[in-house]
Amino acid sequence: MWLLSCLITPNILEQYRALPIFKQDLTEGFEFIENPQDPISSPLGWHNDGTTATNDTSGNNALVYVDQDTTDTTVQSAPGLVFNNTQDPDVSPSVKMNLDAARINLFYILNTMHDIAYKYGFTEAAFNFQQTNIDGVGLGGDRVLASVQNSLGIDNAIMPISRHRQSCDFGEFLGKFPMRDGALENDIVSHETTHGITNGMTGGGTGRCLQIVESQGLGEGWSDAMADWTEQVAAPISDFTLGCYVDGGVPIRSKPYSTNSTVNPYTYSTLLELGEVHDIGEVWANMLHNVHAALVAAHGFSKTARTDPSGSEGNVVFLHLFIEALAFQPCQPDCDSVSPGLGNT
Ligand SMILES: [Zn+2]
Structure with a gap:
């Protein structure tokens, strides 16, 4: 209890330009979303890994970056955890403004999925994915590592599961209309995230129990x-x-x-x-x-x-x-x- 009360940062303000979780993809429009973080599921907010407060797309539940470079995150666009970056569908997903928008949306969806699943039972005791487990049970050190424009994931999105590394890779889709980023279709992201939930909960957190x-x-x-x-x-x-x-x-x-x-x-x-x-x-x-x-x-x-x-x-x-x-x-x-x-x- 002492640990929890010391770690909680009161009145955290977080703002994101992203695709609300109930929307399917960017054709339905970005919105500016204020304080989506759930105070019960994520008492540290989304930008504190239990040791360090950040101002980029990393925190206790997820670290979102470009390709293979885990330091290539999106930093807040204004002080106070404001991530207000616009996306241009007419230019490549790999230009900076679109990389920023994709990382922010992916970060928002991964954290929202964490918070929803937590409330319905995918808690720290149930081996969810967090860098720091605030209540001291389960296993920490396993926040989701998520990559946008992953050069190994062209035309795909994958979430390979292991007990100690929850990675989630989103490539560029080169189908009928090239330049479409999987991180900007919410149902692709929530699909991949749910692989983490089902693998995490089945068989007590081994990550090896949905393999036949x-x-x-x-x-x-x-x-x-x-x-x-x-x-x-x-x-x-x-x-x-x-x-x-x-x-x-x-x-x-x-x-x-x-x-x-x-x-x-x-x-x-x-x-x-x-x-x-x-x-x-x-x-x-x-x-x-x-x-x-x-x-x-x-x-x-x-x-x-x-x-x-x-x-x-x-x-x-x-x-x-x-x-x-x-x-x-x-x-x-x-x-x-x-x-x-x-x-x-
Ligand atoms: Zn799948």
């Missing part, structure tokens, strides 16, 4: 479902399409997630024909989309669910079930571990 094909497929599905959850703004739950911006309007998944079986006909039996991990993920994410939609239809929608996990509305209940259940499942979850003896049909 079916478990990897579940992981891809959870990551899509979390991106889906973060971008819903009202009841009823809307159809959700992942990854439209980075590939020039062509979604990176085969179908929208939908309660309409004409829009998305995937069911469990679809797995008789599909075996690649992202394909398995599409089936699982569509199931989760339908569960989420049914809960919201029955119990309503909380507009404050991202910061208040105490309600009984459907979207609140869904995220509790989603995150808390991760800790109960065995290492390498699959059909057999959920329903022993039924086999992988």
